[in-house]
Amino acid sequence: MTLSRPITQAAGALRDRFREVRATSLALAAPLSAEDQCIQSMPDASPTKWHLAHTTWFFESVLLQPHAGGYQPFDARFLYLFNSYYEALGPRHPRPQRGLLTRPSLDEVHEYRRQVDDAVVALLEEGGADWAVIEPIVTLGLNHEQQHQELLLTDILHALSCNPMLPAYKPANGPALRLAAVPPAVRWIERAGGMAEAGHEGAGFSFDNETPRHRVLLQPHAIADRLVNCGDYAQFIADGGYQRPELWLSDGWAAVQANGWRHPAYWLAQDDPRLRFAGPSSQAAGDWHVFGLNGVRPMEADAPVSQLSFYEAAAYAEWAGARLPTEFEWEAAFDAPGISQMTGHVWQWTRSSYDPYPGFRPMPGIAAEYNGKFMVGQLVLRGGSVATPAGHSRPSYRNFFPPAARWQFTGLRLAKDI
Amino acid sequence: MTLSRPITQAAGALRDRFREVRATSLALAAPLSAEDQCIQSMPDASPTKWHLAHTTWFFESVLLQPHAGGYQPFDARFLYLFNSYYEALGPRHPRPQRGLLTRPSLDEVHEYRRQVDDAVVALLEEGGADWAVIEPIVTLGLNHEQQHQELLLTDILHALSCNPMLPAYKPANGPALRLAAVPPAVRWIERAGGMAEAGHEGAGFSFDNETPRHRVLLQPHAIADRLVNCGDYAQFIADGGYQRPELWLSDGWAAVQANGWRHPAYWLAQDDPRLRFAGPSSQAAGDWHVFGLNGVRPMEADAPVSQLSFYEAAAYAEWAGARLPTEFEWEAAFDAPGISQMTGHVWQWTRSSYDPYPGFRPMPGIAAEYNGKFMVGQLVLRGGSVATPAGHSRPSYRNFFPPAARWQFTGLRLAKDI
Amino acid sequence: MTLSRPITQAAGALRDRFREVRATSLALAAPLSAEDQCIQSMPDASPTKWHLAHTTWFFESVLLQPHAGGYQPFDARFLYLFNSYYEALGPRHPRPQRGLLTRPSLDEVHEYRRQVDDAVVALLEEGGADWAVIEPIVTLGLNHEQQHQELLLTDILHALSCNPMLPAYKPANGPALRLAAVPPAVRWIERAGGMAEAGHEGAGFSFDNETPRHRVLLQPHAIADRLVNCGDYAQFIADGGYQRPELWLSDGWAAVQANGWRHPAYWLAQDDPRLRFAGPSSQAAGDWHVFGLNGVRPMEADAPVSQLSFYEAAAYAEWAGARLPTEFEWEAAFDAPGISQMTGHVWQWTRSSYDPYPGFRPMPGIAAEYNGKFMVGQLVLRGGSVATPAGHSRPSYRNFFPPAARWQFTGLRLAKDI
Amino acid sequence: MTLSRPITQAAGALRDRFREVRATSLALAAPLSAEDQCIQSMPDASPTKWHLAHTTWFFESVLLQPHAGGYQPFDARFLYLFNSYYEALGPRHPRPQRGLLTRPSLDEVHEYRRQVDDAVVALLEEGGADWAVIEPIVTLGLNHEQQHQELLLTDILHALSCNPMLPAYKPANGPALRLAAVPPAVRWIERAGGMAEAGHEGAGFSFDNETPRHRVLLQPHAIADRLVNCGDYAQFIADGGYQRPELWLSDGWAAVQANGWRHPAYWLAQDDPRLRFAGPSSQAAGDWHVFGLNGVRPMEADAPVSQLSFYEAAAYAEWAGARLPTEFEWEAAFDAPGISQMTGHVWQWTRSSYDPYPGFRPMPGIAAEYNGKFMVGQLVLRGGSVATPAGHSRPSYRNFFPPAARWQFTGLRLAKDI
Numbered sequence A, B, C, D: 001m002t003l004s005r006p007i008t009q010a011a012g013a014l015r016d017r018f019r020e021v022r023a024t025s026l027a028l029a030a031p032l033s034a035e036d037q038c039i040q041s042m043p044d045a046s047p048t049k050w051h052l053a054h055t056t057w058f059f060e061s062v063l064l065q066p067h068a069g070g071y072q073p074f075d076a077r078f079l080y081l082f083n084s085y086y087e088a089l090g091p092r093h094p095r096p097q098r099g100l101l102t103r104p105s106l107d108e109v110h111e112y113r114r115q116v117d118d119a120v121v122a123l124l125e126e127g128g129a130d131w132a133v134i135e136p137i138v139t140l141g142l143n144h145e146q147q148h149q150e151l152l153l154t155d156i157l158h159a160l161s162c163n164p165m166l167p168a169y170k171p172a173n174g175p176a177l178r179l180a181a182v183p184p185a186v187r188w189i190e191r192a193g194g195m196a197e198a199g200h201e202g203a204g205f206s207f208d209n210e211t212p213r214h215r216v217l218l219q220p221h222a223i224a225d226r227l228v229n230c231g232d233y234a235q236f237i238a239d240g241g242y243q244r245p246e247l248w249l250s251d252g253w254a255a256v257q258a259n260g261w262r263h264p265a266y267w268l269a270q271d272d273p274r275l276r277f278a279g280p281s282s283q284a285a286g287d288w289h290v291f292g293l294n295g296v297r298p299m300e301a302d303a304p305v306s307q308l309s310f311y312e313a314a315a316y317a318e319w320a321g322a323r324l325p326t327e328f329e330w331e332a333a334f335d336a337p338g339i340s341q342m343t344g345h346v347w348q349w350t351r352s353s354y355d356p357y358p359g360f361r362p363m364p365g366i367a368a369e370y371n372g373k374f375m376v377g378q379l380v381l382r383g384g385s386v387a388t389p390a391g392h393s394r395p396s397y398r399n400f401f402p403p404a405a406r407w408q409f410t411g412l413r414l415a416k417d418i
Helices: A009-029 A036-038 A048-067 A095-100 A106-126 A131-161 A230-238 A250-259 A310-319 A328-331 A365-369 B011-031 B034-038 B050-067 B095-100 B107-125 B131-161 B230-238 B249-261 B310-319 B327-334 B363-369 C009-029 C036-037 C048-067 C093-099 C106-126 C131-161 C230-238 C251-260 C310-319 C327-332 C367-370 D011-031 D050-068 D096-100 D106-126 D132-159 D230-238 D249-257 D310-319 D327-332 D365-369
Strands: A190-191 A194-198 A214-218 A219-224 A265-269 A290-292 A295-298 A347-354 A379-383 A397-403 A415-417 B188-191 B194-198 B212-218 B221-224 B267-269 B288-292 B295-298 B347-353 B379-383 B398-401 B414-417 C188-191 C195-196 C214-218 C219-225 C267-269 C288-292 C296-297 C347-353 C379-384 C399-401 C413-416 D188-191 D194-198 D214-218 D221-224 D268-271 D288-292 D295-298 D347-353 D379-383 D399-401 D413-418
Touching: A009 A048, A009 A106, A009 A131, A036 A048, A036 A106, A036 A131, A048 A131, A048 D310, A095 D221, A106 A131, A106 B230, A131 A290, A131 C367, A190 B188, A190 B230, A214 A328, A214 D214, A219 A250, A219 D347, A230 A290, A230 A310, A250 A310, A290 C347, A290 D050, A295 B288, A310 A347, A328 A347, A328 D310, A415 C399, B011 B050, B011 B107, B011 B131, B034 B050, B034 B107, B034 B131, B050 B131, B107 B131, B131 B288, B194 B327, B212 C214, B212 C296, B221 B327, B230 B288, B230 B310, B230 D106, B249 B310, B249 D096, B310 B347, B327 B379, C009 C048, C009 C106, C036 C048, C036 C131, C036 C219, C048 C106, C048 C131, C106 C131, C131 C288, C195 C327, C214 C327, C251 C310, C288 D310, C288 D327, C310 C347, C327 C347, C327 C379, C379 D011, D011 D050, D011 D132, D214 D327, D221 D327, D230 D288, D230 D310, D249 D310, D310 D347, D327 D379
Parallel strands: none
Antiparallel strands: A190 A219, A194 A214, A219 A415, A265 A290, A290 A295, A347 A379, A379 A397, B188 B221, B194 B212, B221 B414, B267 B288, B288 B295, B347 B379, B379 B398, C188 C219, C195 C214, C219 C413, C267 C288, C288 C296, C347 C379, C379 C399, D188 D221, D194 D214, D221 D413, D268 D288, D288 D295, D347 D379, D379 D399
16 A cells, blocks of 8 residues: 655646546537447547547556556456557557447446546556656646547537538527628738747647747748638639639549539538428528537638638638648747737648658657658648637647548638738 | 227237337347447448337338328438338438437437337227228338348347457357267258249238249259258368369359458457457357357357358358259248258358249339349348247248348258259 | 371361351451550450450360370460469469550460461361360360450440540441331230240250250240330430339449449430540431441431340330340240341340259369359340351350440340230 | 741750650650550559650640641540640540540551641741740640650559569660679768758749749758668568558558558569569579569669659658658758769659748649649659659759659658758
């Protein structure tokens, strides 16, 4: 038996943060039934239950097994079932079959979380392990879980969007407010260019892909003071945006044709048969409806457009006579006077491919597989969305997705050369 | 309001049978959680919940809506969601996406069943409808539901087989009995051939594909007195059956290579990693284990081999110097002295393609889509399996599946020319 | 050295027939350039050059290597390159890559044919081999080559149909004669049914799948005196045949939707952009044009409809209130008074799946792989087409293709119950 | 009629260069038969005949039709058949079906080239058109044709590699010289970093994607003095490089497993069955053989490794404890003392995604579709290969391919941080 010792202030703070982040995951899942939490609507998405278990697996396999003396795994099979992409930790359950795991049940996954939570809390409170070793792992695990909290929302939203009844994740409390139909004009903030710094530095947490902080050279440019909104985007559609190949990258035009894209992923045209299923509130007249966490609602012209692929973002920018900002232009604009909607609305596609920073080295150990090995074929997104956990955004944060992905809360902001 | 009238004896009997069959479906689903009942493991299979709802939809859309005055559908959206292949009844939810229907919940489907059950019982008891019209529909609906009861079992078994933990549908009560390792030799029952009759006739229910009863000409042949069992089949495997192209139909050999078949669908070789996950009872030594409704169990040599494709059945017969019986040889043997295991074990592949009988006409009305339109590219199976509801087997019953299907309880019996 | 001996009359006749059949293959290829003869337009089809080489390979590997003492293969690599589906003769070049074989060149294949022809003729003339062994092989090889002569035509026609210029295999000498727009009405020939015999017997050559000759039981029925023609079929299209699911088998309707079928494979609607490319003669007004061996021509109403899948044939019959004949009804009608167009126009889909006859045994030896191993998933066609070599048709001949195949000269004749 | 006028010196020089480049294309095709020139071995590759016609189409549709008064197209259908990716010029023949164009024949394509060549030469000599308009188009057309000359070689090499006989494009004149088995050690050239310039400037031709010339910031680094060679790469293979997921990008590892990659695309292991087919010269002992333009030859240890995907290049660099250079590090090293093999051997994968330069604008008019619309999902390669036409390389040239492409002459040079 370990004698109780006074817990250090740092350990106490980390324990409290641990409890808070872990509770948030359960709170996000709370509006969903066990059935809802089990299904997987496409290979890119994961079931809610899997997110709950996988984030727990991370603490168990990376923290508790190597560093908590005497820890017994909850169930040896879970080490296989809930590994995601860590080749170094052995074979994995095939990603497209995550939706077939009715067992373990949701109740068992809750029990799994409780055992691991108790063991992590005990490890932090008892102080028996090397703080310099466990603190970074717990912090990484919490940031990892916050990433999955966002994915949990985007993935369940996609799953619900596949149900022709378009059920709401969480019904809205009041009617959708139709805002000014004419969105305010964009104002352009001019930037002189020159040397700047980019990337993370300092004491706070960051992922390895944000480092090292380094100097970058910016060209003169202007950046829009606000996001592109639904009203803007509806004009692009009305102007034949989805029928004009000259606006599109070659792969983008191929995707438009192969998938029959005609509007953002969760928009419903006036003649969509699912509007009959979606209840009386959405029967109101109007050109477009949008499916979101609150179900189907009439389109709001000044809400940021979302659930766009990079291809659509780039085509819109071409149509608007502008371009997407580079990730460094975006980062340099973070504190710019007059700029708005930098975080908390939608992730913003940039024109930067997801390449390593000069001098980049992956984190040592298991975390080496975390970010670096995805550095090809993806684009950088900056900012953060309505689904991003509070405190999880920062100017140097680099999110990334393949150019055809459109089930995230992803939109855009314009830039142009001057 | 309809005055209460004495219910006729026939209507009372049908009502009782209705209640019994409907209750059986729920009893079959009872060992499964809501999560289990929601998932779909391949496009060919359907979720348990979908089976429960679709069989209910049949009574609602074919019986109640046209024939029960004043009946209000439980939910207008269900008419779309739970239609299966009836083109005449309008658009259908895409089959491969049945597993995404977390809503309606299982509870709502239970409620749906209750409303429809009450309305059908009332229709039978109140006698307001034309008996000559509704009796055949109810009887067809019950036979339809019995077919789905069997599919419910085979589909959930497939879903559970995709979980690396191989959970049991229903744990067995006792240890598997290892039977005589050397199965008894087959005895051949000789048949002289000549004119015979095949197909259904008389008062009892049958599907349209069993009619009209007609004369057929049989050649002299011999038929095995018992099914091919696991011990027999293990010898075929040990003799290189899955490596010898000359034993296989061309499409069958292609399927072996494309899918990597090495044994029946639910057999586990000694080195299968899932045996580590499947609990202590299956750790016993032995060449093969078999996954079934009671979970993973050591292979029993004299149990009929099951979960075989037609291709495997035909290759086995070739290896054994025999052939599969035609469907008419099978039917003629039904009452043959000395023959066993004709029903209640596995469906038996025949060498007969699923073609229409001479003079076949589909049932009129909606049921026209029931069987006839599948009469190409499939093989006839005869008999019935452990999953077939009691009272649902008869000598003229024609089951059918494509030649590569191997998730049903399907096996074989040998025949040969004499 | 073999002394010259007088050649027997039978051997001389076989030698002459050999020369004639072999010359016919070259004559069929003569209108085609080396480029034309090299390409493969889909995995199901083969290049002309490959047909020329494969039929030669058959004589080399099955006849000369085992039975002509001292024979040296033309090129050891050809034994691999030009094997088709004979697993027993070792590995094969993958079927979908036959079109990549620019080497050997067409000239080399011609040389290959000359060497093999000379050796076969010498073997027949010198009489050194056992006549009872080599006669059946040569006869089989010639029938095999005749089958490939027909495939050569259907395959090159498909390849040319993929060229947007729709070049003619052989330009027609004169204008297409527009025949009577109203085709003559079908007359029904009634048949009483009863016992009949089917299958090959006697001294002439047949394939194994036509044997053994056996008794069959026919039901009373009527069979049409002529084939369904283009005028008939155009009415089916005009009546919405391709938009009415109730007319189609389930798999057929799926094929219609997946492939966008709207008419037979080689018909061109009036607005087909390729009509601009196809030269002045086809600019004439009219609802339909048809691409064939003579290029694009206006549809002739009383020409038999061709290039139909089984699914389309069955849907047409359903629409016409009739059905397809069984293969035995067809065979019994072969000599019926008043019946026409039994051979020489199009192969005729029957309602019979391609199953083995009672007592069927494959030919011994290598030929065992010839027909038997394809006896699943295909339908029987009877008759013979414009592309079938003279003397290659007989009442018992069983051609077979999967139900979706539509690049052959395939049409239909109606039957019905009486 | 245009009166003959003295041709300007600039026009004369351009006419001579036109003749030379056009003649080179025919010379490259000369070793190939009409059959060879017709086939297409994968959707990414094009037939030789298509390259010959498409480069001609460019001059006809972009130069002659708009700018040569009275020019009549050779064949209106060719405008459709030989368009490649120019959406603005109307519909296109589907890329994967280019190999089905046996018509027009090779002779007709030669005739097409002659007519277009004559018309272009006449346009240059007669001086009737605006020089400021036509000079850039002719120059672009010639650079375009030079790009296709390289593709012609890589595409036909791929086609020949699909023939199990592995025929040589051009047999070598002498035996392959086995060079020193131990390749010389790499020497590292250190670079201090700082500001540099990149991109094209000045009077010579460049593509739009090389502009504008702009300042870039380099980090301190070292770059290898030579390319990675076959001897180096064989060590990577011997060290289990293709079995160690930790060396690979995630998509790269997936490609290794999905495609069964075990070595560069055209390497043959000692037990490759095609070595039996490839003639006596290649029977020599040795670990590896390599297929190339001269057929199959024993691997030469100090020849640059080629036909590598980006994934393999990146995994090799990881294994070697280094990384790939950025495209700007590569460009800055172009004139570095002591550096070798910068052009003329293989294209060199860089770690830079193919993004637009700051201030990039596509060329106006039709050429707008030339490069810009491919700027996503591809990686930059620098240098030039043995197949690159003389005079077609320059320091600022940006070649680009998707990361899985491995049928080009693509290799790598190492770099590292200091």
